[in-house]
Amino acid sequence: MQFGFAKTDITPRVGVDLCGFGPFINRYSVGVRDRLRARAMAVSDGETTAVLVSCDLVGVNLDTTHRVREIVAASTCVPADHVLVHCTHTHSGPATVTLNGWGRRDPPYMEILPARIADACVKAVEGLADTDVRHACVPCEGIGLNREYDRDAPALNDVLQDSWRPAKPELTDTVCHVFQFERAGKLVGFVSYFGCHPVVCCASTRWIHGDWCGVATGLIEGENGEAVGLFLQGAQGDVNSCVVHKPEAEALAALDVVAERYARAVRRGLAEGQSLDSGKVAVSRHEVVFTRTDLSxxxxxxxxxxxxxxxxxxxxxxxxxxxxxxxxxxxxxxxxxxxxxRGESLQPVTEVHGLRFGPVTLLCAPFEIFQGIKNRVVSEASAPLPLVVGLTNDLCGYAPDWERGGGDGYAAKTVPLITGQLPFADIATELTRELLALDASLAG
Structure with missing residues (x-):
């Protein structure tokens, strides 16, 4: 298979609204701690070519994704349907999705953002070349805790100890997947996959950066010359970083600690990677209407x-x-x-999107996905190596599990209203079904 990698700078100017931790807290950025990036990976088997781009952003709406696809399709041989726009979900980046009270989008930035993202995709396609692929699944602990079923925001002195673990680690990711891409023994790109909210820095912080996953990815890139690294956000819906809701000075100091923990796991993955069999590339995109509650x-x-x-x-x-x-x-x-x-439907259309290369299948959805859904999909998928990826192509809020999906909770009711939509009727069942259908369409 052929792979290509590239990245572009998508950092906004200082002063734009940062996204998250509303309502209406006027959280304007005051400086740039780390540049934000759009990091793209192109993959081709000679017949099918696709591009996946991971952005240091809280998310994107479909209008941004459509524009990125238009630019990439006009500039390359890649069909628009073969472009996936993923976001890491940093809460220390600009407001890039339409939300009530959780940060205002900046029109000049939003106008130029799709071209910046597309530029990374185009350059990745231009860099396609034969590449050796390795994979490792390695321990990755001490990063997050399940905020729905465990104690949230523990004492800082406790969680900064390397020995700290959550009370219920089984309700979080405890391993990360690391893919490395080499040419003539030289690392040209890597991808890491893990699920945890990037919220080490919260409402009290106003600096622009990619939070723990962005900082960690930058560290590994800096240690490996011109290699480009993508972070893929997994099922982070009910998982917070171990450090959360702390004062700015404490949060910024802790950011490097948590980032280094993740970087250590990625380094181990790069050291222990085993060759992956080459195979076909396949892409499948399904437009979906997830049922909203029928409120009069x-x-x-x-x-x-x-x-x-x-x-x-x-x-x-x-x-x-x-x-x-x-x-x-x-x-x-x-x-x-x-x-x-106006006679408009209150059942909006969104999409799920899948990408398979060799034994790896990425099952992508526009949600903050709870761990229980991810676990169900992985257990029932037919792909040899299925990875459930959230926050891709659109942002429709949370996908709570079966236990947390009803009622008046933050994920089930409040966030839909923040996004300007009705609550979901049974998102856990419907999303599981759609992701498994995506898995089936990519098999073979």
Whole structure:
């Protein structure tokens, strides 16, 4: 097989909104700790060519992905459907998705972003050449904890000890996959895969960087000449980094510690990699409508009345988090009601996207996926080496597991409203089904 690698700088100017930790906290960037990158890998078997690009961003909406595909297809032989735009989900990058109260997109940056991302893809295609591929699955511990089923935000002194482990490591990733790509014994690229929120730096921090996974990837690149490294975010929906919600000075100091832990695992993977058999390249993309709850106009109007009552109460202040959250709900509900009045569907279309090269199958979805879904898909997939990848091509919020998928929780109800959509009806079952269908379409 042939592979090609390239990267481009996608760092915004200082002052743009950073994404995450709302509502309406006016989290403007104050400086650049590390440059943000779009890192692309092209792969071809001589008949089928595809490009996967991993961006140091919180996510992208489909409009950005479509524009990237248009540029790549116009500049190369790669069909638009063969371009996958993945994001690492750093919360220390610009707001690049449409969210109510969780950061405002910057129009100049958003206008030029697709071309920056596409440039990495085009250069990766231009660099296609015969490449030897190796793979290792190595221990990777002390990075994260399951925030739904375990204690979140432990004491900093505890988690910075190298011996620290979460109470329930089985509910997190404890291994990472590392792929290395060599020509004449020289490393030209690598890919690492792991699932954990990049939230070492949170609401109190305002510096631009790729968080632990971006810092770690940069470290490994710096140790290997011109090699380009992609980080692929797995099932991070219910997994936080071990350091989270700390003051800025503590978070920035801890960032290098957590990044080095992950870098050590990647280095071990590069040292222990075993040859992968070459094989065919296959791509499959399915447009999907994931069922949203069927809420009547009267129910949405009732919710809106409740939210507006908080905003319009005597003495309401905008420094009150409840007031600002009510504004999030109000924006979302007004938007949903306006769509109903225009006769628009409240069941938006998105997509799942799969890429197979040799025995490796990447099953990609536009969600923050919970561990339980990933585990179910991996156990039932037919691919020799299936990897469930989140935050690809679009951002539709969380995909909670079966236990956390209902009710009024943050992942199940609040985040859909932040994205301006209705809650999902049964996203765990539907996403599992769609990813397994993707796996089946890539088999053979």
């Amino acid at each position: 106009r009267s129910v949405l109007t009732e919710w809106l009345t409740e939210a507006e009552a908080v905003l319009h109460a005597s003495g309401a202040q905008d420094d009150d988090r409840q007031v600002r959250m009510s504004m999030v709900h109000t924006q979302a509900l007004r938007g949903l009601l306006a769509r109903i009045d």
